[in-house]
Amino acid sequence: MSRSRRHLDGAVLDLTRRRGVVTRLELAEDLEVTPATITNVVKRLLADDLLIETGYSASTGGKRRTLLRLNPASRYAVGLSLDPTRLMLALTDFAGTLVGRAVTPMPAAGDLEDVIDERLSLTLRAVGVAPEAVAGFGIVSTPNRPDPWLPSDPATADLASQAAQRLRTAAGRPVIVGDEASCAAMGELWARSAGTERRFATVYMSDQLSAGIALHGRVNDAVPRGNFGHMSIDRNGPPCPCGSRGCIDVLASPAAVVAQVLTNPAHAVRLGLSGTPAGLVADFSRIARGAMQGDRTCAAAITDAASALAVGIANLVTVLGLEQVILSGPGFVEAGGLYERVIGERLNQLRRVGSPAAAVTLSALDLGLEAATIGAAALVLQASVAD
Known part of the structure; x- marks a missing residue:
């Protein structure tokens, strides 16, 4: 897919996310492209199940226009938050809604990778989401640990780094790190479109x-x-x-x-x-x-x-x-x-x-911590609709 095509697809998804529901005409007017161009983009996104049609706009005397919104089940994202005592995992759908969560005591550095894998697998199975539907992972960066994967103990740093690398490369899915406040703000945006x-x-x-x-x-x-x-x-x-x-x-x-x-x-x-x-x-x-x-x-x-x-x-x-x-x-x-x-x-x-x-x-x-954890997942969702 060309860069311009990816950019336009992302712009349509992002505008739809921000509006909640939108018509094809509104997309064309706001993005300053022709209705024919938007028709082709929307057709492609509907075929990919990223958008769904959801009723009709109010009548203004002419033909009622079809409303579009994001398909919540089209993709998912995982947010992770680590503090000295616990690990929190949040699974959100494409609308930014929390659909699954797990909280566990913070494991030893050598067990971190296995615990994340286990909790993620259990959470996905519990809500019936296939692993390949996960678009990526967002990690909350805490004040005293700019990289939460790298603890201060040098003896465990290599194992934690390996766990981070595995997430970054697993199935080609991205890992995005964000600070607490920005994550919480992003979660607010996605959860309340x-x-x-x-x-x-x-x-x-x-x-x-x-x-x-x-x-x-x-x-x-x-x-x-x-x-x-x-x-x-x-x-x-x-x-x-x-x-x-x-x-x-x-x-x-x-x-x-x-x-x-x-x-x-x-x-x-x-x-x-x-x-x-x-x-x-x-x-x-x-x-x-x-x-x-x-x-x-x-x-x-x-x-x-x-x-x-x-x-x-x-x-x-x-x-x-x-x-x-x-x-x-x-x-x-x-x-x-x-x-x-x-x-x-x-x-x-x-x-x-x-x-x-x-x-x-x-x-x-x-x-509590959940606000930033949900927002970390939203960072991934935002990146997935950006160019």
Whole structure:
């Protein structure tokens, strides 16, 4: 297939994905090609089962036009997320809908490849999907491990690298690595095809904070991961490893919350905090749960962090003219409601002074790691319709 033909096929699929349903005439007008050209492209994509006809448009006095949409069962993608304690696998269809999942304790590096193979096979069989229908694999890149396949232990690095290489070459299927926030934003686009022309940000919290930006139906991967966490919002604030002061990460990340509570050793003992890097996730979870249960110390720490985060989010909204902000990631699972309230109050203040934030909506996804894992699969789907 020629490059121009692949490009046009991909453009039709991508526009159909963004619209949800579309007519042949709308495709021709939006892509600025002749109706005859679109007729040939659609005929080819229907024959390949990538598109399906799904009823008719509303009558405008003439012949009702046939509506087209993506065929969800035409291809599938696998998303993988690895953290220190568990491995999560998500299987999505061509519409970005989650159709299968598996969660297992993180295996030893030497067993990683076999565990992925086993979990994938079980998941595919459970939902009746043939292995050859999988278009590829997406992997979530976590903050402290740019390549999640390469653990810090050099003795196991070769085995992990071999597992990655096997996925990259198996049946010619691609492997795409994406950061957490961009993956979560991509998953939002694919899972909610209607209205994807909107401008939104997915603010993702794991052990750090990051933001994935979607403008006009596309995730803006030109914004490097981690920049949001290093937005300075207090020039007199604590120093940040990046060299600046008062960055969002040092004021609002889980590490900042834990550090605030640890300033009083009595609270650390009372809450059972370890105060160690390895115990950061567990310590933050204890504080978040305490905040939701009414513990004043915990609530104050979470509220301070949410207030700092709200300033950064308000800056994003004002500069980019965002219409929606979505809170996502495991860091919001325990106390997402409290974060949502504090950030919402900040955005309401901007509305009262006529800021561009007047029309922004705020929501929280209670998906934890799953949001990014589903989005990693969506990276593969997006690549499959791109030139």
